[in-house]
Amino acid sequence: MIPYGRQDITEADIAAVEAVLRSDFLTQGPAVPRFEQAVAAKVGAANGVAVNSATSALHLACRALDLGPGDWLWTSPNTFVASANCARYCGARVDFVDIDLRTYNLSAEALSTKLEQADKTGTLPKIVIPVHFAGQPCDMPAIAALAERYGFKIIEDASHAIGARCDGEPVGNGRHSSITVFSFHPVKLITTGEGGLATTNDPELAERMTRLRSHGITRDPARMQTDPDSPALSPPAEPWYYQQIELGYNYRMTDIQAALGLSQLQRLDDYIARRHALAERYDRLLVDLPVRLPYRDPRHRSALHLYPIQVADHTTRAKTFQALRDADIGVNVHYIPVHTQPDFQRLGFKAGDCPVSEVYYERTISLPLYPAMTEAQQDGIVAALQRIID
Numbered sequence: 565m566i567p568y569g570r571q572d573i574t575e576a577d578i579a580a581v582e583a584v585l586r587s588d589f590l591t592q593g594p595a596v597p598r599f600e601q602a603v604a605a606k607v608g609a610a611n612g613v614a615v616n617s618a619t620s621a622l623h624l625a626c627r628a629l630d631l632g633p634g635d636w637l638w639t640s641p642n643t644f645v646a647s648a649n650c651a652r653y654c655g656a657r658v659d660f661v662d663i664d665l666r667t668y669n670l671s672a673e674a675l676s677t678k679l680e681q682a683d684k685t686g687t688l689p690k691i692v693i694p695v696h697f698a699g700q701p702c703d704m705p706a707i708a709a710l711a712e713r714y715g716f717k718i719i720e721d722a723s724h725a726i727g728a729r730c731d732g733e734p735v736g737n738g739r740h741s742s743i744t745v746f747s748f749h750p751v752k753l754i755t756t757g758e759g760g761l762a763t764t765n766d767p768e769l770a771e772r773m774t775r776l777r778s779h780g781i782t783r784d785p786a787r788m789q790t791d792p793d794s795p796a797l798s799p800p801a802e803p804w805y806y807q808q809i810e811l812g813y814n815y816r817m818t819d820i821q822a823a824l825g826l827s828q829l830q831r832l833d834d835y836i837a838r839r840h841a842l843a844e845r846y847d848r849l850l851v852d853l854p855v856r857l858p859y860r861d862p863r864h865r866s867a868l869h870l871y872p873i874q875v876a877d878h879t880t881r882a883k884t885f886q887a888l889r890d891a892d893i894g895v896n897v898h899y900i901p902v903h904t905q906p907d908f909q910r911l912g913f914k915a916g917d918c919p920v921s922e923v924y925y926e927r928t929i930s931l932p933l934y935p936a937m938t939e940a941q942q943d944g945i946v947a948a949l950q951r952i953i954d
């Protein structure tokens with residue numbers, strides 16, 4: 565079976581992991597800060613905070629921006645459920661902004677309209693999470709201008725977009741947002757097995773996320789409280805002493821994962837170049853088929869995490885999907901609109917709430933795309949599609 569996405573593991577990756585296994589630290593050692601600095605440098609951010617998944621990074625980002633009960637978080641329906649669940653972990657309410665017909669990203673125009681209405685009813689969001697779907701950056705200048713006007717904060721969900729460029733600048737450099745989140749799940753652009761990382765230019769946000777990923781514990785005397793009634797129980801200057809100053813989690817990344825990530829990061833540019841070559845090949849080979857090919861905004865450089873095509877309607881999609889799977893081609897669907905999930909319908913959402921995302925969903929199929937895919941494999945996928953659709 566040709567999968568829709570697949571990790572690429574080299575001997576250098578294996579050696580890097582082995583070196584950690586033979587070292588003193590499997591976790592909380594030197595590899596994690598090295599990985600954090602390397603990713604931050606790669607994307608042009610001041611700080612990186614590595615964690616055990618992008619889901620955790622989204623949760624910490626929301627906590628660091630003080631999202632809580634009574635607050636609203638808005639995101640795109642065309643995403644993985646994690647982009648919305650982070651609001652619910654914080655006790656906040658979530659809502660969805662429909663997508664752009666051409667890019668399948670959260671529509672800045674729909675956002676503007678929805679903000680105008682929310683302004684009148686006093687239900688403006690505290691946080692908006694644009695998702696760089698398939699690796700293509702959202703219209704960040706427009707979204708950032710709305711953030712300025714309506715006073716919300718932006719977390720970029722760049723789980724698909726490490727290595728992408730927005731108007732010539734690397735996604736994650738914080739030009740248009742407070743925090744950017746990356747995923748290192750094996751189907752994403754580079755992997756640590758499981759893992760995620762948040763970048764930010766604000767040292768306080770970085771400090772807070774670092775603290776929250778490890779139980780809300782600090783070892784910095786300047787951040788500690790002393791109890792005047794029992795000073796012996798709270799000696800900030802003692803080298804062994806620590807304080808839990810707020811409720812956090814164990815969301816730490818291991819050094820084993822960080823070493824793999826560091827090794828993978830060196831090949832990120834090659835991976836993205838290869839994805840572009842394969843996507844351009846798909847563009848050429850599929851041009852005569854009755855399918856809609858993914859649009860790429862010339863202002864940006866997509867990381868091309870996915871290659872989603874659209875077919876005529878949902879019956880064609882079902883038929884095409886099954887026939888490709890029967891031919892051992894591991895196509896997939898990205899995404900079932902989050903608001904239509906039963907656990908979100910329970911919150912009051914229903915089909916019809918974000919019609920553009922729903923129509924897109926009914927017709928979409930993600931074709932296999934990953935760096936190690938060969939042109940012969942790609943030719944086989946194209947030939948199968950031609951047989952099925954023509």
Ligand SMILES: *Cc1c(COP(=O)(O)O)cnc(C)c1O
Binds near residue numbers: 617619643646748760
């Ligand atoms: C994969 C993904 C996540 C979650 O990433 P994990 O590392 O698996 O927690 C969040 N958002 C989007 C858009 C994703 O694709």
